[in-house]
Amino acid sequence: MNDVTDLGRARPRSVLLGPTGLMPRQDIRDLVRRNFLRGEEPIRESQYQPASLDLRLGRRAYRVRASFLPGQGATVEDKLEALRWEEIDLAREEGAIFERGCVYVVELLEWLDLPDSISAAANPKSSTGRLDVFTRLITDRSEVFDSVESGYQGRLYAEVSPRTFSIKVRKGTRLNQIRFRRRNSQQEELSDFRLPDAKLRDLHAQSPLVDGPLSVRNGLVLRIDLAGAGPGRPIGYRAQRHTDVIDLDRVGAYRPEDYWEPIPAREDRRLILDPNEFYILVSKERLHIPPALAAEMVPIDPSMGEFRVHYAGFFDPGFGFAPTGHPGSRAVMEVRSHEVPFNLEDGQMVCRLAYERMAAEPDALYGAIGTSNYQGQDLKLSKQFRDP
Template identity: 60%
Template sequence: MTDPTGQGVLADRQIAAMIDSGAIGLDRAPAADQIQPASLDLRLGARAWRVRASFLPGAEATLADRLDQFAMHEIDLGPGAVLEKGCVYLVPLMERLSLPDDVTAVANAKSSTGRLDLFTRLITDRGTEFDRIDAGYDGPLYAEVSPRSFSVLARPGMRLNQIRFRRGRAELDDAALRELHARNQLVDGPAHIDNGLGFSVDLRQRDGGIVGYRAKPHTGLIDLDRLNHYAIDDFWEPVHARDGRIILDPGAFYILVSRESVHVPPDCAAEMAPYLAMVGEFRVHYAGFFDPGFGHAAAGGHGSRGVLEVRCHEAPFALEHGQIVGRLVYERMSERPGRLYGADLKSNYQGQGLKLSKHFRTA
């Protein structure tokens, strides 16, 4: 499935070569596990600005040119700083880019970031879109961070989002996706392929009747460095289904799980499309990048459920068990990674079912 011409999503060894060549610049030496199989974790810098609104610089301006119009005050992250729920922050990152003319980039929140409802997007100078970087971009990177459900304690070096790089066309069309499924069994049931691989929601009763979790509206602070630390009941309330159905409340944030177990072969990556207007007024995923090896048997997965980070919009919505709520877009790798998710590096969510972020105690 990897392209012999080198087109596709760049793998870990190619990302390391970009660091060596200066195409990726670092303010600080990279962490040992910063390079993932098909992406690079991005690290918060030493300061942040509280801004009054989310914004993009626009095609003719740098972010610094526009900051005076939006900044309210500057924050030193060095000793640790609280990023408050409902506020918007702008944080310079420790990484910058000097991309070749044939390489584009795209960013998304990391899994734990999305599961905390910590809305995070990448911004560049002269940017007209969030999370998308054109070939040849030369400049700094910034993270927009907006805690939606919980206030968090952040420090320099924390990794809230990740970036991946593409050369040429990477996305598989439906014909190629059907061929891939025939060889690899991408899901453990029927494959609904239409502009990607459809996935549905699992609302079957589990132990105690729980089918998901809903964020509580008034909670304490989450220190992002504290793993397996917080009691679930202090931050989440259980969600129970009635006859395989739940009602989503507008504005509320839910953690649910896909009915299908997902498999991403070693020579592919996948991304959850975040929103399908035709299936209901809700967003299904805020992170959604699956590394090569996710759910792969050789990486200890044997299929892994997709955790769904759901926010309903506009009106209450009845969600039914088995309802298709989104799609997975598969992409070919430029080369097979040297390491796989779940096999060669610490992977918190391999083989997962319904699972909150790694900050909450599992027992």
């Protein structure tokens, strides 16, 4: 596929109708059937998540001198002409290595031709964030990352910047995912879709969202667990700086001790984050995302500390579901301190979950599909690592 000359042709309108909100996987399938969303290669069933679609790296990648946004009136290709250093072929069987500290822009296999009533947003997949791979979606004529305006027609690109580990990727590797919102003419801001704290309290009273008391502050508050799960069990992991390459398509292939340092619990239940080090930590709370809702980890308030939590912060409907009806999965957090050391204490508020309604319940929930790698999780590294 080399152009978009056949985009925009007349189609049946049924996919445009229905309740507003985040579109479930059966509606995303309808987008594909009606060519609002398509791929250079057929979209596979394993790409469909309950409320999103996994995106695949395409054939061409470019090592660039710096991150960029095209801005109004310019395409990604326009910017690449000025900024690219090297073109990389990802279709080779052996793949290609993306070196830590470098920035790459990759054409994706998927294209969009969105109607005016549907917009989209993207985020890194959980495994991508847990490897400290910084990934953002770019579209032509865009002034922001990870956001696709309604009515967008054209190619999608991923900016990829490994921060801690060098990685091996190839055509078809999945680093990020995209989700779609059906809007009405009055819904322009993301805040229009988020549930207020009063509604979260009502939902928690009907069916618990967490396994303890509910704490809300412009979303559901999550607190860090530095007490640990028992003797000999780490409270988290800190990434080693000098390791071998990680092939992202190899599941369960690597020993944690070759890439991570386990962090033991301290008697004072605190942890000092070293500047620019990368940590995997876990929430005290166990979560449950009801079938009619999805949730997103929102940026931390600057007043709460100089560190970043969670690169890959989207939670599908059904995450944390347990047969007992009680919330069953902790939130694993990717944490990086900024310019100064920062002291974390057990139970400290570190991030918030913003909930939004689905346009309809998905026809399959997280945990009921074959790609649910983190259902029922406690402290857990990315899927490329063996369980310690």
